[in-house]
Amino acid sequence: MDRIDRRFALTMLGGTAAAALLPGAALAAAAGPFTMWRDPGCGCCLDWAKRVEAAFGRRLAVVEARDMAAIKRARGVPEALRSCHTALINGFTIEGHVPLADIKRLLAAAPAGIRGLAVPGMPMGAPGMEHGNHREPYKVFAFGPSGRSVFASHG
Numbered sequence: 001m002d003r004i005d006r007r008f009a010l011t012m013l014g015g016t017a018a019a020a021l022l023p024g025a026a027l028a029a030a031a032g033p034f035t036m037w038r039d040p041g042c043g044c045c046l047d048w049a050k051r052v053e054a055a056f057g058r059r060l061a062v063v064e065a066r067d068m069a070a071i072k073r074a075r076g077v078p079e080a081l082r083s084c085h086t087a088l089i090n091g092f093t094i095e096g097h098v099p100l101a102d103i104k105r106l107l108a109a110a111p112a113g114i115r116g117l118a119v120p121g122m123p124m125g126a127p128g129m130e131h132g133n134h135r136e137p138y139k140v141f142a143f144g145p146s147g148r149s150v151f152a153s154h155g
Helices: 003-013 025-031 046-057 068-074 101-109
Strands: 034-038 061-064 085-089 092-095 116-118 138-144 149-155
Touching: 025 116, 034 046, 034 068, 046 061, 046 085, 046 101, 068 085, 101 116, 101 149
Parallel strands: 034 061, 092 116
Antiparallel strands: 034 085, 085 092, 116 138, 138 149
């Protein structure tokens, strides 16, 4: 398995389970991957990525992916909650333009039964989607084996 395949396996399987199967340097990468997959034609994702890097003081690896549906399926994102980009941050799936404060709250609490957070669609006013003063109310949903619930409301 080459270096790219190792990273892909670690991020797609969520880190720890895949890391147990892989030697050496791949184990270090499992501690808390910061990766975002995006369609190469979508620009708003890069603005969101810059904010994540600034807020967490870490580089967010950006992977150009033409088949985003496959990434979302692999990360367990329900169809109704999908957006333009999918990230893996410290083992949690972050779908779309989730506010950084909500990500930090998720990471601090690490609640059982939650695989990640999602902001469906691309609501105006969400991080990376600011255009002038136009803002739409939106919700951040938690999802995972326990189902779906509203994690936060904005707007």
